[in-house]
Amino acid sequence: MGNIGCGAKCAKLTILLINTLFMLIGLFLLGFGIFLVVDAKLLNQKYFAPVGGSAEQMIGAAAVILVVGIVLVLITIVGCCAAANQHVGCLTFYSVVLILLLILQVAAVIVVAVFYNQIIETAGHDMMKMVFYDYGTDGKNGTTKMIDDIQSEFYCCGVTDKGPEDWKYSNYYNESGQNVPESCCTKNRSEYVDRNQCLSRAYDTEDPKRSVYIYTDGCDYKLDTLIRQFSGILIGVVVAVIIIQIAFIVVTCILKSSLARGYEYV
Numbered sequence: 001m002g003n004i005g006c007g008a009k010c011a012k013l014t015i016l017l018i019n020t021l022f023m024l025i026g027l028f029l030l031g032f033g034i035f036l037v038v039d040a041k042l043l044n045q046k047y048f049a050p051v052g053g054s055a056e057q058m059i060g061a062a063a064v065i066l067v068v069g070i071v072l073v074l075i076t077i078v079g080c081c082a083a084a085n086q087h088v089g090c091l092t093f094y095s096v097v098l099i100l101l102l103i104l105q106v107a108a109v110i111v112v113a114v115f116y117n118q119i120i121e122t123a124g125h126d127m128m129k130m131v132f133y134d135y136g137t138d139g140k141n142g143t144t145k146m147i148d149d150i151q152s153e154f155y156c157c158g159v160t161d162k163g164p165e166d167w168k169y170s171n172y173y174n175e176s177g178q179n180v181p182e183s184c185c186t187k188n189r190s191e192y193v194d195r196n197q198c199l200s201r202a203y204d205t206e207d208p209k210r211s212v213y214i215y216t217d218g219c220d221y222k223l224d225t226l227i228r229q230f231s232g233i234l235i236g237v238v239v240a241v242i243i244i245q246i247a248f249i250v251v252t253c254i255l256k257s258s259l260a261r262g263y264e265y266v
Contacts, residue, residue: 007254008254008255008259011255011258012083012086012255014248014251015080015083015251015252015255016083016084019076019080019083022072022075022076023072023073026069026070026072026076028069029068029069030066030069030070030073031069032065032069033063033065033069034066036059036062036065037059037062037063037066075094075097075101078090082094083255086255086259088256088259088260091252091255091256091259092256095249095252095256098245098249099249101245102242102245102246102249105241105242105245106242120220123220124223127147127150128159128160130143130146130147131147131158131159131166131167131170132169132170132171133171135171135172135181136171137171147181148183151181151183151219152183154219155215155217156217156219156221156222157202157214157215157217157219158180159218159220160220160221161218161220161221162218163217164180164184164202164214164215165205167179179199179202180198180202182195182199184198184202184214184215185199186212186214193213194212197212197213201213201214202214
């Protein structure tokens with residue numbers, strides 16, 4: 001029994017190794033999705049509901065993970081079988097699937113780029129609802145902690161370009177009488193610069209020293225700035241992933257072309 005060429009052998013080995021790796025990833029996603037579905041009620045009560053989620057949303061997220069895992073496993077099985085058996089028809093089908101996935105990913109990137117402002121606006125709107133209605137409310141401890149963590153980690157306060165003034169319209173302000181949460185106050189390492197000054201100057205937009213004691217940028221603005229700051233890295237990663245996928249499609253086509261030209265099976 002003859003041998004296929006060296007280039008085709010390398011292509012075959014590459015396809016088998018890469019598909020095995022992604023099959024393991026798919027099996028992990030499949031197992032994780034099943035775990036989420038089985039324990040949906042408990043996990044929702046413990047983690048998802050406190051931040052405003054519902055069991056239906058959690059099951060929906062689990063279903064997406066399950067579908068991705070199943071699709072990944074099926075595609076990699078086809079890839080492994082096609083390469084191992086050196087079946088031209090299966091390799092052709094596999095190449096078409098890879099090309100379609102690449103087109104979908106490029107389309108998704110274009111959609112995100114075109115609708116980026118709307119996506120950020122929607123995220124800001126959702127956070128604004130949490131600030132207005134959920135922060136500090138009984139049974140919403142998860143939401144409260146999440147808002148505090150965001151404001152502390154991103155050095156921001158409120159959501160919009162009004163910054164701290166967003167809190168003036170919240171249930172938290174009406175019920176507690178406190179202008180802003182303490183997570184809006186600036187810190188020197190782990191200690192507040194001046195908590196009392198922070199809380200008392202929160203709405204004084206004419207005070208030039210206000211920013212010494214309180215974060216004045218809204219979190220929506222900070223998130224947008226952070227994304228734009230790292231946009232170069234994100235674009236680089238996306239381009240690298242696309243290039244790798246194109247290279248993998250080329251490798252698959254090399255093996256298919258080699259077999260189609262009449263190379264003998266190993």
